[in-house]
Amino acid sequence: MILRFEDVGYTYHTLSGETEAVKGLNFGILRGQFVAVIGPSGCGKSTILSLAAGLIAPSSGRVVRENAEFGYMLQRDALFPWRTVEGNLFLPLEVKGRNTRAMRENALSLAEKYGLKDFLKKKPSELSGGMRQRVALIRTLAAQPDILLLDEPFSALDYQTRLEVCDDVQGIIKGEQKTALLVTHDISEAIALSDKVIVLSARPARVVAEHTIDFGGNIPKRRRECGEFAATFEKLRCELGI
Amino acid sequence: MKNLNYSAAHIKYLKKNRRRGILINVARAGILALILLMWELCAQFEIIDPFITSSPSRVIKTIAELYEGGNLFYHIGITLMETIAGFVIAVIVGYAVAVLLYMSDSIRKVFEPYIVVLNSLPKIALGPLIIIWIGTGYTAIIFMTVIVAIIVCIMNTLTGFLSVDRTMLTLMQAMGASKRATLTKLIIPASLPTLINTLKVAVGLSWIGSIMGEYIVSRAGLGYLIVYGGQVFKLDLVMTATIILCVLAGGMYGIIAMIEKKLTK
Numbered sequence: 001m002i003l004r005f006e007d008v009g010y011t012y013h014t015l016s017g018e019t020e021a022v023k024g025l026n027f028g029i030l031r032g033q034f035v036a037v038i039g040p041s042g043c044g045k046s047t048i049l050s051l052a053a054g055l056i057a058p059s060s061g062r063v064v065r066e067n068a069e070f071g072y073m074l075q076r077d078a079l080f081p082w083r084t085v086e087g088n089l090f091l092p093l094e095v096k097g098r099n100t101r102a103m104r105e106n107a108l109s110l111a112e113k114y115g116l117k118d119f120l121k122k123k124p125s126e127l128s129g130g131m132r133q134r135v136a137l138i139r140t141l142a143a144q145p146d147i148l149l150l151d152e153p154f155s156a157l158d159y160q161t162r163l164e165v166c167d168d169v170q171g172i173i174k175g176e177q178k179t180a181l182l183v184t185h186d187i188s189e190a191i192a193l194s195d196k197v198i199v200l201s202a203r204p205a206r207v208v209a210e211h212t213i214d215f216g217g218n219i220p221k222r223r224r225e226c227g228e229f230a231a232t233f234e235k236l237r238c239e240l241g242i
Numbered sequence: 243m244k245n246l247n248y249s250a251a252h253i254k255y256l257k258k259n260r261r262r263g264i265l266i267n268v269a270r271a272g273i274l275a276l277i278l279l280m281w282e283l284c285a286q287f288e289i290i291d292p293f294i295t296s297s298p299s300r301v302i303k304t305i306a307e308l309y310e311g312g313n314l315f316y317h318i319g320i321t322l323m324e325t326i327a328g329f330v331i332a333v334i335v336g337y338a339v340a341v342l343l344y345m346s347d348s349i350r351k352v353f354e355p356y357i358v359v360l361n362s363l364p365k366i367a368l369g370p371l372i373i374i375w376i377g378t379g380y381t382a383i384i385f386m387t388v389i390v391a392i393i394v395c396i397m398n399t400l401t402g403f404l405s406v407d408r409t410m411l412t413l414m415q416a417m418g419a420s421k422r423a424t425l426t427k428l429i430i431p432a433s434l435p436t437l438i439n440t441l442k443v444a445v446g447l448s449w450i451g452s453i454m455g456e457y458i459v460s461r462a463g464l465g466y467l468i469v470y471g472g473q474v475f476k477l478d479l480v481m482t483a484t485i486i487l488c489v490l491a492g493g494m495y496g497i498i499a500m501i502e503k504k505l506t507k
Contacts, residue, residue: 053416072416078409082431095419095427143417 002068002147002179003052004028007061009204010047021047023204025061029147029181029196034173036182036190039200040240045183048205049149052181068179071145073153077136079124085111085135086120092143107142114138114172130161130168137169141176148173150182154189166193167220174218187236191229192220199239209239296481304482318486321452321463324380325494328387329448333441335388336395343396344403344429345421361393365451369458383455383463390451391444398443402436403429438502445494449487464490 008025011018021044029035039045050056051063053070071092079088089107093099111120116131116138124132133153140148153169154162170193173180184190190197191213199208213232216223223229248256278298284290285297292300308314343350368389376382406429414424456465464483471479 055415070416072413074409074413074416076409078407078413080410080428080431082434091427092417095414095417095423149416 001028001064002031002066003181004064005048005051005061006064008051008058008063009060010044010051010056011059012047020204022051022058022206024206027198027207027210029179031066031146031179032177033196034170034180034182034194035196035198036184036194037198037200038184038187038190038236038240039205040202040242041185043200043203044205045185045200046151049151049181049183052147053149068146069144071140071143071148073136073140073148073150075152076156077124077132079132079135079139081124084121084123085116085127088124088135089120089139089142092139096143098143103142103144106144107138110138110141110176128161129157130165133157133165134168134172137172141172141178145178147179147181150180150184152184152186153182155184155186170218170220187233187240188224188229191232191236192223197236199236202241211236294477296478300478301482301485304478305486308482317463317467317483318490320380321456321465321487322490324383324387324455324463325448325452328384328391328451329444331384332388332391332395332448333444336392336440336444337399337437339392339396340399340403341425343400345425350400357393357396361397365390366454366458369454372455373459378459378461380460380463382459383452386455386458387448387451390454391447394447395440395444398436398440399433402433402440405436406432434505438498438505441498441501442495445491445498449491449494453487 005025005027008022009020010022011020025048027035037045037048047056049072051058052065053072054063054065079085080091083091086108089111090099090104093103093107108120111117114134116135119127119131119135124135127135136153150169154166157165166189182190182193194213195218197211197213199210200206201208211232213223215228216226281295282298285292285295285300305314308317343353365386369386372382372385376385410428410432411424414428419427452463453465453468456463457469460466460469464487467483468480471477471483
């Protein structure tokens with residue numbers, strides 16, 4: 001297991017009081033697995049990613065990481081508008097002090113492999129929303145992380161772009177054989193993309209159910225066409241209590 | 243841009259746009275010429291008293307006199323030096339202070355009330371103190387310029403730093419960026435537009451500071467000429483110095499605008 005949550009709890013402190021975001025959370029992710037976490041809005045999904053990446057320490061329990069490097073992909077692409085696409089791809093290398101020739105070439109070859117070759121010298125503002133999100137993903141991959149943490153990375157996109165980018169991102173992550181932990185509030189997205197779906201309760205978040213998804217191969221588009229898709233969707237919906 | 247296959251409608255559109263630009267420039271120059279002409283004519287035919295209002299021809303004569311006496315560039319030079327020195331110090335020190343305040347939440351909170359009070363204080367009230375502490379030379383005027391401009395430089399720059407996109411900050415944090423890396427890779431480049439705005443505001447304030455300083459205490463400079471001219475009722479001199487000020491302030495603003503174009507192209 002590349003990442004394991006053992007009875008993890010986390011409490012936020014603000015001046016107006018304390019909030020128990022997560023309580024008694026247990027789950028694990030295998031290397032190469034694509035895991036989606038769904039839950040009612042405001043149930044502390046982003047907290048789980050922060051805990052996983054070690055940006056915050058759990059209040060109780062522990063998060064076990066098998067010396068893995070993390071890469072974050074956020075809701076909005078957060079591409080720096082004053083840098084070119086290429087400059088944006090190199091950002092994590094510069095920040096992490098790994099701006100070597102080999103790393104830069106690796107980033108560029110990823111960019112080329114996933115169709116960004118002609119955009120390298122362009123500014124992000126010249127790209128479409130879907131293309132920008134792809135750049136954001138390649139930027140995350142440029143630092144060669146072992147596990148990707150995806151924080152609702154498609155929620156800022158319009159529906160059509162979203163479907164397209166969703167498949168695109170899953171394809172790239174699977175292609176690079178990376179482990180991924182996705183948090184989302186979108187049930188169908190979770191089913192289409194992941195090998196395992198973890199359903200959380202309302203705050204304080206606990207695991208309500210875990211489902212292994214294995215129909216329709218690993219291709220989101222084919223999965224959506226499967227009969228099991230609708231059944232799984234309904235089951236998850238029930239568990240979420242919607 | 244170099245697409246020569248534009249449709250006729252697009253060429254017409256571009257032409258219309260260009261014609262409009264030319265028209266605006268002509269109107270701008272026209273208004274200035276009209277004002278100068280009316281001013282000159284009214285003074286010539288003594289509809290207004292040229293002794294009190296001066297006139298363009300008198301201003302030109304005064305400039306020539308100052309030039310012949312070797313005083314024109316002397317006074318311009320002094321005021322320009324004071325203004326630019328004050329401007330540069332205020333911008334650089336102001337930026338450094340803003341960085342410091344940004345880096346530490348606690349330091350920022352501690353200094354907040356002081357900055358607010360200093361900002362509201364009319365700096366001219368410090369005039370007598372400055373003269374006694376620093377003397378009557380141009381250093382006193384540079385000091386005046388700095389205190390007039392620096393608070394706004396600090397506040398504007400800091401606001402720019404603090405309004406950097408939250409998601410981008412989260413991204414840097416998620417990459418494990420150090421405070422220094424966050425500052426150099428994100429905060430400083432992201433707040434470049436604010437810096438340019440700050441420069442624009444600071445140019446205006448620096449002129450206020452230097453001229454105000456010269457009003458209080460000076461033996462040379464354009465502000466000195468204005469005060470002196472007023473005292474001896476040489477309004478030609480007052481008008482001349484004022485017009486030279488307009489040109490200089492406009493020129494300095496133009497340089498900043500040029501820098502802006504270069505940086506944000």
